[in-house]
Amino acid sequence: MQDEKNRRDPISFVPIGTIHTPFTDIKGMPIQPGGARGIRGSVEVFCEFAEGLRDIDGFSHLFLIYAFHRCASYQLKVIPFLDTTPRGVFATRAPRRPNAIGLSTVRLIEVKGSTLVVEDVDILDGTPLLDLKPYVPAFDSYPEASAGWLERSAHGAGTFRSDERFR
Helix, strand or coil: HHHHHHHHHCCCCCCEEEECCCCCCCCEEEECCCCCCCCCCCCCCCCHHHHHHHHHHHCCEEEEEEEECCCCCCCCECCCCCCCCEEEHHHHHCCCCCEEEEEECCCCCCECCCCCEECCCCCCCCCCEEEEEEHHHHHHHHCCCCHHHHHHEEEEECCCCCCCCCC
């Protein structure tokens, strides 16, 4: 039973920065980076982590890993954006997750010291940054991938805006 206990031990993260965007309210935000084309924001990396940004300027895109800091609880079944059918939360990108961790791919525009200027942001202003990683097409692109139930509606992510269902 020790393995069962270890699986439930809490894990803590320390933010390494803050994501700044034009979105101060969840309602009306783009639901995916594809719906946020050209929307600019910045990623402020705290000074004690700034050295980790060395050589990042050669990458065109980054994965931002962040905390959904406004989600107070989770749901295992949700009605996701782009659908009307209840789905398992792990088959969606809904923010109300057991571990409220978000992932977005953004375009890196410029590095200004410990601040990254980015575009295609679909993230709430003031969001704590947990980590960032370079997007590498040879590692991260799977042209043959399938999108499950989203095959029918993913095209709508470019125009759909968030509502208050996950507040």
